Every structure is written in C-alpha cells, then in structure tokens.
Amino acid sequence: MDPRAVQTPPPPAAADAGDEPRDARVVKEILHSVGLKEGDYEQAVAQQFLILAYRYAGGVLVDALAYADHAGRGASLDADDVRLAILSNATFFPQLPSREIPQEAYSEDLKEHMFLEA
Secondary structure (H helix, E strand, O other): OOOOOOOOOOOOOOOHHHHHHHHHHHHHHHHHHHHHHHHOOOOOHHHEEEEEEEEHHHHHHHHHHHHHHHHOOOOOOOOOHHHHHHHHHHHHHOOOOOHHHHHHHHHHHHHHHHHHHO
C-alpha cells in the first residue's frame, strides 16, 4: 500500500447533531467565524474541508516519518521532524500568483494564436 494514500475522514453520522464528529463541528465553527451561516453553504463543503485537512495532515506526518527514519530514529517522531515537514510543504507549494497574472498571460497567448492563424 502506498504510504502517501491518506484515508478520508469517516462519513458524518446520519443521526442527530449530537452524533456529529468533532472535526466536522470545528470546520463548521471555522466557516461560521468567517461569516457563513449553516444555510450559506452546502453540507458537502464541510466534508471537502475535512478531506483537505486529513490529506494535508496525513501528508505532513508521512513526510515527518521519512525525516525521522532518515535521522535514524525509525518511527519515533520528533517535533522538529513535523516542523521540517510543514516547512518543506510550504517551500514546495508557494503562494499562488494573483488572479491578474494568469489572465494577462492567457490574453497575451490568445492574441498570439489569433494572429498566427489569420
């Protein structure tokens, strides 16, 4: 099995709100803190945030285990291993460019193709 294959969170309970998983409640509280009420978004949005969080955390932990193994500690994780994994993810995935840059590049590319075909 691929160690990078991170499991998705369990589906939310179909019973009352008291059976709702803690992580799902936290995501809803985060959405509420940015001004979104329960009816402002679909239920799938909270589930997608959970999947993203589980995948990110799982990926960081897999990387941290690799760093610990490389350091000769086997599966014994250290806080520094986790910090290094988080920093390496931030380094490999820098902030995306602003929306204007891809639009400008697209319009320039489009103009170039229009003149070549004419």
